[in-house]
Amino acid sequence: MTLDAMRCFCAVVDHGSFRLAGEAVHRSQPAVTQQIQGLEREFGQILLDRKTCTPTAAGQVVYERGSKLLLAAEGLHTEIADFEESDARELVVGTSDTNALYFLPEHVSAFARAMPRTHLVVHCRSSDAVADGVQHGELDLGIVTLPTDREALETRQLFEQRLILAAPKAHPLAKQQRTSLSRLQGETFVLMHEDTRTGRLLRDYFGRQGFNPQVVMDSGSFEVIKQYVASGVGLSIIPEMVLRPHDRETIAALNLAGLPRVAIGAIWRKDAYQTKAARAFLDEISPSIRRIPPTKGRKARRTSSRGSRDKPRRRDLSR
DSSP states (O other), rough: OOHHHHHHHHHHHHTTTTHHHHHHHHHOOOHHHHHHHHHHHHHHOOOOTTTTEEEEEEEEHHHHHHHHHHHHHHHHHHHTTTTOOSSSSEEEEOHHHHHHTTTSSSHHHHHHHHHHTTTEEEOOOOOOHHHHHHHSSSSSSSEEESOOTTTTEEEEEEEEOOOEEEEETTSSSGGGGOGGGGTTOOOEEEOOOSSSSHHHHHHHHHHTOOOEEEEEEEEEEEEHHHHHHHHTTEEEEGGGGGGTTTTHHHHHEEETTTOOEEEEEEEEEETTTOOHHHHHHHHHHHHHSBBBBOOSOOOOOSSSOOGOOOOOOOOOOOO
């Protein structure tokens, strides 16, 4: 049994296709087939249903043990390479457009100064896609909307987003500081798509409150939503941190009683070796405060200096 054969087998199970597995491990489809046939001869068992690319009972055991072997082998290579601090490294992080735009910039600047030889790569994806990427080893770290229910991942909450009701400045509600759902009956809404975690959180909240919003448009981008709110298409519920000073010239922010908060956290593979760069990045994005302060009217408070930030804790909560 070779690691290459095990890598091919696990890739077929992960991707559900010999062709996609070949692309993932940089092998031709016939080469992947040969590797898996070799494993089956060695174990004396059929490991894959060829029609569905799902593992048999024996194949499931091989997949579970083999995935751990591959993770350990990858971690060993990474850990030994990590001894040479002078070598350039790459750190691959996945997160949403929102976090990339509004949360990460100051932290990326600080990280670049602290780890100048580490090349940071940021992939913008949905929280579910980021969790997939971290779990399969395509991403070193993820910054996602919590919770995530994957046993293979460690989680650390970073902060909470405060949600507000966004209204066009010309709307009658714009002159108020707060309102309630009962006063929003008949209003049109532009909301985050329900395929996103924030979108699902809002739909769950509306359902519990017995409120059925008149949604005229869904979007996966708060930048798009802000433009449509400012244009008078409808109201929206967005994180307060996405409102920049120039946005407040066309958009009013109102408190809406009972709105949930959105928890944002970092995730990484539980059993994978964490490089110096990954640990440094986690330390940088883990502030001593747990909430991003409002962008207007209140100052941020830090309860301790960066040097006394909380140390990473083992996960006791479940993207």
